[in-house]
Amino acid sequence: MTDDVKVLFLGGKGRSGGTLLANLMGQIPGFCNVGELNRLWDSGLVHNRRCGCGLPVQQCPTWTAILDDADARLGGTPLTPLSKARIDLDQSAVVRWPRLARLLRARVETRDRWDALERYTTATSAVYRSIAKVTGAKVVVDSSRLPFEPVALGLVPGVDLRIGHVVRDPRAVVFSWKRARVFTDRDTGEHLPRFGAAFSTTSWLARNVIVEMLRRRRPSITVSYDELARDPGKVLRELADLMGEPAGDLRFLTSDAATLVPTHSVGGNPVRMISGAVVIEPDEEWRHGISARDRWVSTALALPLLHRYGFPLRALGEAPEATLPTAARPRAY
């Protein structure tokens, strides 16, 4: 028996169903979904954007209690209060692609040789513990996705880490990142960034390679977007099993719909703000919507991993119109 906090880290590329998955996991008693915890520092504590419950993070009673508890744990250190400590600056100094080699070499025992890493991981460790204490959760669900976040690399003390590897066809990911979408956690009408096929696929490839490396060291399972859309209950049970906790009766879920209560997610795509009745179905629009050029670029760049994940070279443009989601139905991801 250990005091470590069980963390389910969803790793992989964004637009692979991870936000919906985290939201669904957060409906299970004993599981607390905090969304992309790596957005707490800038989105939550600097910009005070909305929590999944609809309130600004710093006005959300749950997050206020978590941050107060974390401040008490960190008492006497220069990190308090966390709301003023600008941990986002340490985070942006550490969590960068050019720092990847140094991050991969880092160890918990030698964190003190890298000040920004020590500050960031110490603050993060306190927050995970406080989430568990304040919410009473047995498992914290963190959908940060970026696989070289220090927690995913085992650099955050006091965390019992297990990994859900979210995987989706790279051509669907490319199509999704080109869509116009509006942030729902701010009132500015600001759009999410959009990226081209080469960037999205290269990022898909690099992130999946790193998650594969992490999986050699940690308990993990693969979560396929298509399986999540087809049989969410099965995926939720497998993940609960990975965490060594019961999934319960999943009464909020049928094979193609869920009734969601809001969770206290601090970051993630606009889906995280959705609650109430949600349709769960595969989003197949990309199969006929993606341009020939993007399809070719993405297939060529992703080739080394396509076969590994069972994605065919072709199988595009075959979705009959009747299977497409209608605009009137809330799309869950």
Ligand SMILES: [Zn+2]
């Ligand atoms: Zn909240």
